[in-house]
Amino acid sequence: MHGRSSVRSVALSLFAPVAVSLCAGTASAGDPFEWPASAGGNGHWYQVVGIDFGTRDEARALAQAQGAELVSFGGLAESNFVQARVLAELPIGSEMALGGYQDPSAPGYSEPNGGWRWFDATPWVFSKWDVGICSPTQLQPDDNSGADRLFARICGTQLVWFDDIASRQVAYAIFEWSADCNGDGVIDYGQVFYADADGDGFGFGEPLAPG
Numbered sequence: 001m002h003g004r005s006s007v008r009s010v011a012l013s014l015f016a017p018v019a020v021s022l023c024a025g026t027a028s029a030g031d032p033f034e035w036p037a038s039a040g041g042n043g044h045w046y047q048v049v050g051i052d053f054g055t056r057d058e059a060r061a062l063a064q065a066q067g068a069e070l071v072s073f074g075g076l077a078e079s080n081f082v083q084a085r086v087l088a089e090l091p092i093g094s095e096m097a098l099g100g101y102q103d104p105s106a107p108g109y110s111e112p113n114g115g116w117r118w119f120d121a122t123p124w125v126f127s128k129w130d131v132g133i134c135s136p137t138q139l140q141p142d143d144n145s146g147a148d149r150l151f152a153r154i155c156g157t158q159l160v161w162f163d164d165i166a167s168r169q170v171a172y173a174i175f176e177w178s179a180d181c182n183g184d185g186v187i188d189y190g191q192v193f194y195a196d197a198d199g200d201g202f203g204f205g206e207p208l209a210p211g
Contacts, residue, residue: 030089032177034190035081045177045189046071046082048089048096055166056149059097059173060119067189070099071174072118075126082174083159092154096172100124100150102141102163112143112163116150120178128152130160138162 030048035041047068051059060070073079086096099119102109109115116124130140134155140162141147147163151170177189 032189033085034187035078040077041081042074042078042178043185043187043190045187046085047175048086049173049175050171051097051173053169053171054097054173055169056097056151056173057166059170060099063173063175066175067179068175068177069120070097071176072099072120072122073126073128074122079126079128079159086152086159086174087154087157090154090172092156094172095151095153095170096174097170098150098152098161098174099176100161102148104148112141112147116141120176128159128161130155130162133158133160134162 030050032045032047034045035043037043049059049062051062054062056070063070071082073082086094090096100116101119103115103117106115106117116127118124130138130153132139134153140160143163145165147165149164149166149168150161151164151168152159152161152174177187179188180186181188
């Protein structure tokens with residue numbers, strides 16, 4: 001019998017984190033997590049994803065294939081929230097792709113600090129460059145060989161940023177879901193996966209009716 005269960009199966013196949021082949025290997029995903037508005041967050045969903053030593057561009061293609069974008073940070077609070085989850089999931093020294101890039105055509109562009117942007121157009125008002133936390137002799141950003149892509153590394157109890165070139169390969173990426181296509185104030189990813197947030201009687205967190 002076709003009905004709610006069949007609709008749910010289709011939606012699961014479209015939205016659930018799945019293994020996706022990249023040139024660098026096979027992606028695997030941890031659990032998605034929300035920064036809820038009730039806790040002062042933005043309602044966005046995030047996920048730490050293993051990309052088996054892929055490039056930033058490969059990581060972004062994988063994120064977009066799942067309706068996400070590589071993570072952006074609009075301020076310290078968001079950074080600290082995501083950092084806590086990353087530190088809980090990954091070992092010290094882990095490196096990951098973020099959603100930042102350096103735009104040579106941007107007003108105020110200069111090397112190495114000027115012209116940095118986020119893919120999702122979040123204003124670049126916050127940064128967490130490695131200023132000697134990982135290595136006192138490698139201050140970031142350093143424009144090494146024309147580096148224009150943004151990455152992060154776990155050093156001690158901090159997730160700090162560094163820039164590098166297009167061919168840099170890392171083991172992880174952080175995805176972010178922020179779309180609200182129906183304009184109801186609830187991020188679509190959370191509606192589809194976990195709750196009947198819009199009251200339509202359909203939520204993956206609910207038991208299915210027979211059939």
